[in-house]
Amino acid sequence: MDNILECRNLxxxxxxxxxxxxxxxxxxxxxxxxLLGPNGSGKSTLMKLANGLLTPTQGEILINGKAPxxxxxKVVSYLPERTYLTExxxxxxxxDLFADFYADFNKEKAFGMFKRLAINPKxxxxxxxKGTKEKVQLILVMSREAELYLLDEPIGGVDPAARDFILDTxxxxxxxxxxxxxxxxxxxxxxxxxxxxxxxxQGGIVLKASVDDIREKQDKSxxxxxREVFKC
Amino acid sequence: xxxxxxxHEFKATARIYLPFFIMLFLFTVVNRVFMxxxxxxxYSPQRMIPQTILMILYVLAVVIVLVLTLGVTVxxxxxxxxxxxxxxxxxxxxxxxxxxxSKLIVAFVWNxxxxxxxxxxxxxxxxxxxxxxxxxxxxxxxxxxxxxxxxNLTWLVILFGTTFLFGLVSxxxxxxxxxxxxxxxxxxxxxxxxxxxxxxxxVSQIVGSxxxxxxxxxxxxxxxxxxxxxxxxxxxxxQGMLLFGIILxxxxxxxxxxxxxxxxxxxxxLE
Numbered sequence: 001m002d003n004i005l006e007c008r009n010l011x012x013x014x015x016x017x018x019x020x021x022x023x024x025x026x027x028x029x030x031x032x033x034x035l036l037g038p039n040g041s042g043k044s045t046l047m048k049l050a051n052g053l054l055t056p057t058q059g060e061i062l063i064n065g066k067a068p069x070x071x072x073x074k075v076v077s078y079l080p081e082r083t084y085l086t087e088x089x090x091x092x093x094x095x096d097l098f099a100d101f102y103a104d105f106n107k108e109k110a111f112g113m114f115k116r117l118a119i120n121p122k123x124x125x126x127x128x129x130k131g132t133k134e135k136v137q138l139i140l141v142m143s144r145e146a147e148l149y150l151l152d153e154p155i156g157g158v159d160p161a162a163r164d165f166i167l168d169t170x171x172x173x174x175x176x177x178x179x180x181x182x183x184x185x186x187x188x189x190x191x192x193x194x195x196x197x198x199x200x201x202q203g204g205i206v207l208k209a210s211v212d213d214i215r216e217k218q219d220k221s222x223x224x225x226x227r228e229v230f231k232c
Numbered sequence: 233x234x235x236x237x238x239x240h241e242f243k244a245t246a247r248i249y250l251p252f253f254i255m256l257f258l259f260t261v262v263n264r265v266f267m268x269x270x271x272x273x274x275y276s277p278q279r280m281i282p283q284t285i286l287m288i289l290y291v292l293a294v295v296i297v298l299v300l301t302l303g304v305t306v307x308x309x310x311x312x313x314x315x316x317x318x319x320x321x322x323x324x325x326x327x328x329x330x331x332x333x334s335k336l337i338v339a340f341v342w343n344x345x346x347x348x349x350x351x352x353x354x355x356x357x358x359x360x361x362x363x364x365x366x367x368x369x370x371x372x373x374x375x376x377x378x379x380x381x382x383x384n385l386t387w388l389v390i391l392f393g394t395t396f397l398f399g400l401v402s403x404x405x406x407x408x409x410x411x412x413x414x415x416x417x418x419x420x421x422x423x424x425x426x427x428x429x430x431x432x433x434x435v436s437q438i439v440g441s442x443x444x445x446x447x448x449x450x451x452x453x454x455x456x457x458x459x460x461x462x463x464x465x466x467x468x469x470x471q472g473m474l475l476f477g478i479i480l481x482x483x484x485x486x487x488x489x490x491x492x493x494x495x496x497x498x499x500x501x502l503e
Contacts, residue, residue: 048502051323055498073325084319088247100236101324 004029004148004179005050009059012045012203019045021203022059029147030176034190034222035183037200038230043183044081046200047150051078063148074103077146081153083133085125091136092121098140110143113169131158138166142173149180155189167193188223197222199229233326237334241308248304249342252297253349259293260353262286267357290357294350301346305339309408314415318502328496332408332489339404344397381463388467391474398481405488406432412495436484443476 005027012020020042027033035043048054049061052068063072085094091114099105114121117135125133134157141149151170155163163186171193174180184190191211199207206229214225266283273279313321313331321331359367378385410432414425450469454461461469 053319053322053500053502055500070325070327073323076323078319078323080319082316082319084316086244086317086320097240100240101233101326 002028004064005181006062006065007046007059008062010046010049010056010061011058012042012049012054013057018203020049023203023205025198025205025208027179027181029179031195032171032174032180032193033182034187034194034197035181035200036185036187036197036222036226037183037206038185041200042203043200044152045203047078047080047152047181047183050148050150051076075147077102077141077144077149079138079141079149079151079154081156083130083137085133085137087126088124090122090124091119094125094136094140095121098143102144104145106143106145109173110139113139113143117165131162134158135162135166138169142169145175145178147178149174149178151180151182153184154182155184155186160189163189187226188221191222194222199226201230233324234330234334237326237330238337241334241338244312245304245308245338245342249300249346252300256293256297256349256353259286259290260356263290264357294353297346297350301343305343305404306407306411308339309335310411310415313496314411314502316502318500322496322500322502328493332492332496335408336401336404340400343400343404378463383463383467388470388474391471391478395474395477395481398478398485402481402485402488405485405492409488409491409495412492412499416495416499416501432488436480439483440480443473446472446476 003026005025007023007025010020010023010025011018023042023046035046037043045054049056050063050068050072052073060067063076066072068076089097095107095110098110099107111121114136117139119132119136119139125136128136134154138151138154141151149170154170155166158166167190170180170182182190182194194211196208196210197214198205211222214220214222218225220228263283263286266286270279270283311317313335375385406429410425410429413428414421414423417424450465450472454465
């Protein structure tokens with residue numbers, strides 16, 4: 001089993017909207033992959049399906065060969081597009097909660113990163129700015145030694161300087177066999193860390209290629225190719 | 233994992249409940265002291281006004297604690313599972329059953345605790361050694377009279393308590409089922425949830441009316457006999473009603489649980 005994530009004819013219908021339209025996808029272990037597409041292309045829906053937050057209308061989605069469930073949640077570390085931190089808790093409380101439920105959570109790593117970003121663990125989440133909350137959440141998610149990281153818009157809400165820190169955190173904190181799937185439309189920012197890209201539009205996969213291929217064979221940056229493919 | 237969920241749920245709820253329990257305790261003590269100070273003194277408006285105000289505040293505190301319990305039961309389930317916090321709760325390596333059960337168990341304990349505290353506070357306000365002794369003596373007499381008439385009062389009290397406990401479980405699960413169905417509406421969550429809750433009430437009223445033939449049968453039987461019903465007949469009637477209530481609560485609990493579980497599993501759609 002070399003694929004950490006597999007989709008077979010995956011369909012997700014919402015009332016009045018087809019979010020995913022028969023997606024077939026295989027994502028191998030040990031890659032950093034960009035899931036790139038315009039707003040509303042189905043990126044978040046795919047990630048929610050992989051986390052069992054939604055159930056497929058048709059087809060299946062498999063993590064390590066199994067449908068999302070308790071076993072998959074043990075090895076998937078998910079950063080949703082919104083903050084799910086509990087407002088009245090402190091950073092310390094949130095960290096304890098993660099350590100309590102996830103066997104692969106590395107507390108030292110988390111506190112190391114809080115320290116580097118000058119985030120006081122005694123602070124309540126309520127008192128923090130949106131950007132700081134996003135940083136705390138990313139640190140918690142990346143402090144797990146997971147097999148699959150699903151990061152939904154991890155750099156959407158923070159300033160460019162923090163973006164670099166976040167990307168460094170992402171590449172600096174995953175092991176060789178883990179796969180990182182990053183969804184974003186800020187391509188030029190993430191381009192340098194990606195191994196592969198998947199272009200998604202209107203619920204379907206448009207293109208799947210390695211970044212090297214795009215650069216060597218087409219002599220283009222991913223950003224340029226994206227603009228070409230998704231030209232309005 | 234269920235244990236961990238319960239632990240975290242207690243942590244999250246205790247911080248809301250404890251200050252209110254302390255408030256109620258303080259109101260009880262202050263009122264008690266005031267009443268004791270005024271006892272045996274002549275009537276005077278200067279003393280009665282503060283005491284009356286304190287009494288009103290005390291009653292308000294009891295009401296707040298009881299309403300708070302309902303509010304927290306709803307709010308914890310809704311906020312923790314159906315809003316942004318749900319993104320974390322549903323990606324923890326736990327099952328839907330564990331999530332529902334942890335919420336149910338903790339809400340159940342707090343509901344009993346709030347009721348018990350409200351009752352204890354009431355006793356604490358009015359009870360003194362003499363009244364307590366009188367009360368116990370009176371209870372003893374009641375039990376004796378019942379026993380002389382071949383009625384087992386202890387059994388009836390246990391049955392009554394059991395009915396209350398099962399009713400509480402089904403009541404909490406009714407709230408949960410209403411919330412999960414209410415959340416399927418994208419715009420009118422509260423309205424739909426409330427509507428569903430009332431709908432469930434209507435259904436349980438209708439099912440509850442299945443007991444009517446039993447009741448009317450009993451009325452026909454006893455009205456045909458001279459001197460009205462005997463104590464044993466009364467006891468049997470109450471026992472029947474309570475057992476019926478317990479069975480209904482179990483049936484409804486199972487139904488509400490299945491609805492909640494199914495909706496969380498298949499129809500979950502966090503914003």
